[in-house]
Amino acid sequence: MNFWQSEIVFVTWRSVLGLFAIWLFTNCVLVNRLQTLGAFSTLETTKLFEYAQIKYHTDPGSLRLDQSYTRWALNVEPSDAYNYLRAGLGFADGRGLNIKAITFEDPDSHNYIPYYYQAPGTPVAIGTFIKLFGTNSVLPHFVFVSAVHFFTALLTCFLASFYLAGEVYIFGAGVLSLLCLPVIDSNLGAGCFWSEPLAAPFVLIALISVTAFWKNNARSYSTACVTALIFGASLAVSSYFRDIYTSFVQFSLVILLLAGCFERYRLKQIFVFATISMIVLSMIQQPWKKRNNWYFKEYSMSASTYCGAGLWALTWDSSRAIIPSLSGGIGLGSYLAPEKSAEVLMKLSQNRKEGGAYAFKCLMEAVCRRPWDAIKHQLRFYDVLWFGQDACPYIYLWCVVSSASFLMFLCYSRFKFEPGLWLFPLFLLSLSPIIPYEHRYTHPFFLFVTPITAMYVLKRFFEARVKVKVRESASPL
Numbered sequence: 001m002n003f004w005q006s007e008i009v010f011v012t013w014r015s016v017l018g019l020f021a022i023w024l025f026t027n028c029v030l031v032n033r034l035q036t037l038g039a040f041s042t043l044e045t046t047k048l049f050e051y052a053q054i055k056y057h058t059d060p061g062s063l064r065l066d067q068s069y070t071r072w073a074l075n076v077e078p079s080d081a082y083n084y085l086r087a088g089l090g091f092a093d094g095r096g097l098n099i100k101a102i103t104f105e106d107p108d109s110h111n112y113i114p115y116y117y118q119a120p121g122t123p124v125a126i127g128t129f130i131k132l133f134g135t136n137s138v139l140p141h142f143v144f145v146s147a148v149h150f151f152t153a154l155l156t157c158f159l160a161s162f163y164l165a166g167e168v169y170i171f172g173a174g175v176l177s178l179l180c181l182p183v184i185d186s187n188l189g190a191g192c193f194w195s196e197p198l199a200a201p202f203v204l205i206a207l208i209s210v211t212a213f214w215k216n217n218a219r220s221y222s223t224a225c226v227t228a229l230i231f232g233a234s235l236a237v238s239s240y241f242r243d244i245y246t247s248f249v250q251f252s253l254v255i256l257l258l259a260g261c262f263e264r265y266r267l268k269q270i271f272v273f274a275t276i277s278m279i280v281l282s283m284i285q286q287p288w289k290k291r292n293n294w295y296f297k298e299y300s301m302s303a304s305t306y307c308g309a310g311l312w313a314l315t316w317d318s319s320r321a322i323i324p325s326l327s328g329g330i331g332l333g334s335y336l337a338p339e340k341s342a343e344v345l346m347k348l349s350q351n352r353k354e355g356g357a358y359a360f361k362c363l364m365e366a367v368c369r370r371p372w373d374a375i376k377h378q379l380r381f382y383d384v385l386w387f388g389q390d391a392c393p394y395i396y397l398w399c400v401v402s403s404a405s406f407l408m409f410l411c412y413s414r415f416k417f418e419p420g421l422w423l424f425p426l427f428l429l430s431l432s433p434i435i436p437y438e439h440r441y442t443h444p445f446f447l448f449v450t451p452i453t454a455m456y457v458l459k460r461f462f463e464a465r466v467k468v469k470v471r472e473s474a475s476p477l
Contacts, residue, residue, distance in 0.1 A: 015171040016154070022178055023150045030146075030188050031065065038063040039076060042189025049190070052077055060190070065139040069130055070107050072138055072193070080118065081193035087115045088126025092135070097123060116296050117303045120288060121241035122195045138192075145192040148201060152447055153178040155204040160452045162211050169455045176451035181398040183443050195241040200444040202238035203245060206231050207448060210252060213273055221272060228273040232280030239285060243301035245444075249281055298353060311363050312344050333359060335377050336366035402450035409453040412460050 033041035039060035040046055049060040058075040073085035089100040090112050097120050098112040115123065126141060133140040153174045160173035187197035213227035231249075238245045253274045260270040285301060293299040312333040334341045340362050348355035367374045 012167060015157070015167060015174065018171065019150070019153055019157075019174050019178060022175060023146075023153070026179065026184065027146050027188075030184065031142075034142075034189065035064050035066075037061065039072075039190040042186055042191060045079060045186070045190055049076075049079075052079075063190075065142055066137050069126070069135050069138055069141075070102060073102060074104055074107065076190055076193070079190065080195070081190060083115075083118060084122045084126060084193050084195070087120075087123035088130060089135070090115070091123055091127025092130035114295060116292055116298075119195065119240050119243045119302045121237075122193070122198060125198055126193065142188075142192050145197045146188060148197055149184070149187065150178070152201045152204060155201055155208065156448055156451055159204060159208050159211060159448060160455065162208075162215055163452055164455055164459060166459070169459050172458070173451035173455045176454060177447050180443075180447050180450065182395050182446055185395060187443070196443045199238040199241035199245060200447055202234045202241070203248070203444040204448060206234035206238070206248075209234065210256075213269075214256075221269065224269045224272045225276055228276035229280055231273070232277035233284060235277075236281045236284035239281075239301055240288065246281070246285075246301065249277065253277060300353075303352065311359050312341055312348070332374060332377055333363045333366060336370050336374060337362060340366070398450070399446070401454065402446055405453040405457050406449055408457045412457065 030041070039049055049058075052058045052060060052075075056077050058077060060075050063072055063075055069085055069089060073082055073089065076082050076085070083099065086099045086102060087097060089102065090096070090098040093100060093110075093112075095112050097115045099115050100109060101111040101113050102109045125144075129141045129144060156177035157170050157174040160170045164170055164173065183197075183200075185191075187194065187200075191197070209227040209230035213224060213231070216223045216227075231252075235245055235249045256270050257274060260267040288301060289299050292301075296303075312331040333344065344355070344359045344362055347358050
C-alpha cells in the first residue's frame with residue numbers, strides 16, 4: 001500500500017454529521033451536569049474534591065461554567081488543574097510561564113512564582129483563552145476542549161480505516177471514541193483544565209503516522225522520512241502538554257527496532273524512521289529543556305520527570321487514605337524500606353535528578369525483596385490502579401471491555417506484530433505495582449484501543465455468523 005495513494009476509506013460526510021449530532025447532544029448533557037453539580041460532576045475526582053473541602057475549605061460544588069478562572073483555580077486545589085490555571089493566569093498577565101500566586105485572601109495578587117513542575121502547553125492554552133475572551137467565564141475554554149475531543153474522534157475514524165473495512169465499523173469506532181467514558185468523565189468535567197484532552201489529538205496523529213509507516217509494504221524511504229517527521233513532531237508537541245508521552249516514543253521505537261530483527265528487509269527503513277523521529281523530537285523539545293536548565297539547572301521537560309519523591313514522600317495518596325488526613329497515605333518506598341526513607345529524602349532535597357535515580361534504585365531493591373507486599377500496597381492505596389475506581393462502575397466496565405477487546409483482537413490477528421501503540425497502555429499497567437500510576441495517563445490510548453479493537457472484534461463476530469448461515473443454507477437436508 002502506497003502512503004500517498006492508499007485506498008483507505010475515511011468517514012463520509014454523513015458519518016461526520018452523525019458524529020456531530022452525538023457530540024452536540026453529549027455536550028448538552030455535560031453542560032447541564034456542570035451547571036447543576038459544578039466540579040462534582042466529574043466522578044473520577046469527586047473524592048479529591050471532597051478532601052479539598054475538608055482540608056482547604058474550598059467549594060468545588062459551587063463551580064459553574066460561568067464562573068471565573070480565578071474562582072476555579074482556588075476551588076480545585078489540590079488537583080493538577082490548580083497549577084495549570086494559576087500558570088495560565090500568569091501567562092495572560094504577560095508574565096510568561098509564571099504561576100500567579102493567588103489566594104482566597106488575595107485573589108488579585110500580583111506576585112508570581114517561576115513555573116516548572118509540569119509541561120507548559122496547558123497553561124499557554126488557558127492563558128490564550130483568557131486573553132481572547134477575558135477571565136470572567138471558563139465556558140470558552142470548555143467549548144475549545146470539547147471541540148478538540150470531537151476532532152480526536154474524527155482522527156480515531158481515520159486511524160480505524162487502516163484496520164477496518166466498512167463505513168459502519170469506522171463510524172462505530174468514532175462513536176465509541178466520542179463516548180469514551182473515562183475520558184468524557186474527566187476531560188469534560190473539572191478535567192477540562194488538565195493536560196490529557198489537549199495531548200490526545202497529537203498522540204493520535206502520531207499513531208496514524210507510525211501505522212501508515214508500518215502498513216506501507218513498499219521499500220520507500222520517502223514514506224519512512226515523512227511519517228517519521230510527523231511521528232516525532234506530534235509526540236514532541238504532546239510532551240509539551242504531558243511529558244509522559246516521551247516515554248511512548250522511546251517504547252515504540254524499541255518495539256520497531258525489535259521487529260526489524262525479524263523482518264530484516266525493512267531494517268534500514270525502520271532505522272531511518274527511528275533516527276529521524278528522535279532527531280525531530282529532540283529539536284522541538286530543546287528550547288523548553290534549555291529554558292529549564294537555565295532557570296532551574298534541570299535539563300528535562302518538567303520536574304515531574306524525576307518521580308523519586310513520589311515513590312517515597314507523602315504523595316500519590318489514594319483518595320480513601322487522604323480524606324481523613326493527608327498523612328494517611330505513604331509512598332511505596334517508605335512502606336517497603338522505611339530504614340532508607342531519611343537518606344533518600346535527603347538526597348532528593350539536595351539534587352532532584354541524582355536523588356530521583358537513587359530513589360528508584362532503592363525502590364527496585366525493596367520491590368525485589370518484597371514483591372508481594374509491593375503489589376498489596378499498591379492495590380490498597382490506589383483507587384485508580386488497574387482498571388478504574390470502585391466508585392465509578394461505568395468507568396470500570398469500560399476499562400474492562402477495553403482490555404478484553406484488545407486481547408481478543410490479538411487472538412483474532414494471531415498476534416501479528418503491531419507498533420508499540422497497541423502495547424503501551426499494557427506496559428504502563430504492568431509497571432503500576434512499581435511506579436506511581438493513574439489510569440488517566442492512558443486516556444489518549446483508550447480513545448484508540450477500545451473503539452478500534454471493539455469494532456474489529458464485532459466485525460469478526462458478524463462475519464463468523466454470516467459464514468455459519470451460509471454453510472447451513474448450503475448443506476443438504
